Amino acid sequence: MASTDFYLRGLDYLEQFQRPLDPWLKEIKRVGIARKVPIIDDDMGRFLKMLCALKRPATILEIGCGISYATHWMLLGNPNARITGLDYNQDRLDMCADFLKMSGFSDNITLCRTWAKDYFQTQRSTFDLIFQDSTKKEYAGMLENCYQSLKPEGLLIVDNIFYNGKVLGLAEDQEKKYKKAVQALELFSQQVSEHKGFDCHFFAISDGVLVAQRKS
Numbered sequence: 001m002a003s004t005d006f007y008l009r010g011l012d013y014l015e016q017f018q019r020p021l022d023p024w025l026k027e028i029k030r031v032g033i034a035r036k037v038p039i040i041d042d043d044m045g046r047f048l049k050m051l052c053a054l055k056r057p058a059t060i061l062e063i064g065c066g067i068s069y070a071t072h073w074m075l076l077g078n079p080n081a082r083i084t085g086l087d088y089n090q091d092r093l094d095m096c097a098d099f100l101k102m103s104g105f106s107d108n109i110t111l112c113r114t115w116a117k118d119y120f121q122t123q124r125s126t127f128d129l130i131f132q133d134s135t136k137k138e139y140a141g142m143l144e145n146c147y148q149s150l151k152p153e154g155l156l157i158v159d160n161i162f163y164n165g166k167v168l169g170l171a172e173d174q175e176k177k178y179k180k181a182v183q184a185l186e187l188f189s190q191q192v193s194e195h196k197g198f199d200c201h202f203f204a205i206s207d208g209v210l211v212a213q214r215k216s
């Protein structure tokens with residue numbers, strides 16, 4: 001797709017002006033790529049960092065913290081934030097804990113091995129910012145939980161609104177595998193955009209990003 005090509009060439013061009021990644025951020029990225037563990041893109045990382053630097057969230061919930069690449073970008077924006085990271089995958093949580101030790105941010109984080117839906121059933125904490133980066137099919141089912149878990153004026157940030165481009169059209173051989181997830185993601189975008197309690201802004205950066213602010 002020409003516009004995707006333009007976006008990627010733009011990212012390449014901008015690379016020469018970007019501040020180099022901190023060595024430990026580089027290492028987390030290297031491991032993520034080498035082990036094929038999903039991590040956010042660097043443009044998403046920069047966006048998250050900037051939002052955290054501007055909003056200064058004291059408390060953050062990350063749904064799907066994986067090996068902590070996004071966690072670290074958010075901490076770079078606000079090193080005083082306290083983050084609760086959820087993930088059901090123990091291996092990833094172990095790596096996450098190791099990387100947090102390496103960067104010196106362990107004290108900022110509480111890691112919970114749990115399915116997000118179980119967490120919401122048992123916890124009533126509220127946060128200044130929620131970063132949703134878990135299974136895309138489950139976004140819609142968690143929308144109300146996210147709303148209830150945000151403080152007034154808190155931000156819900158959601159990655160992969162484009163689902164790696166798949167919401168823009170599926171090839172014939174992708175239909176069977178991805179159709180349901182695409183429909184679920186479209187339902188999520190529709191529902192959140194119509195939610196009376198959120199002021200929503202969708203951005204065509206990275207893999208598609210939603211920033212929704214809880215109104216009151």
Ligand SMILES: C[S@@+](CC[C@H](N)C(=O)[O-])C[C@H]1O[C@@H](n2cnc3c(N)ncnc32)[C@H](O)[C@@H]1O
Binds near residue numbers: 069070089138
């Ligand atoms: C895209 S990866 C997260 C990447 C991470 N935010 C980063 O940038 O480093 C998604 C993670 O969410 C976890 N996950 C997916 N669905 C989940 C759920 N329903 N509850 C808890 N964890 C979930 C997966 O184990 C995976 O590690």
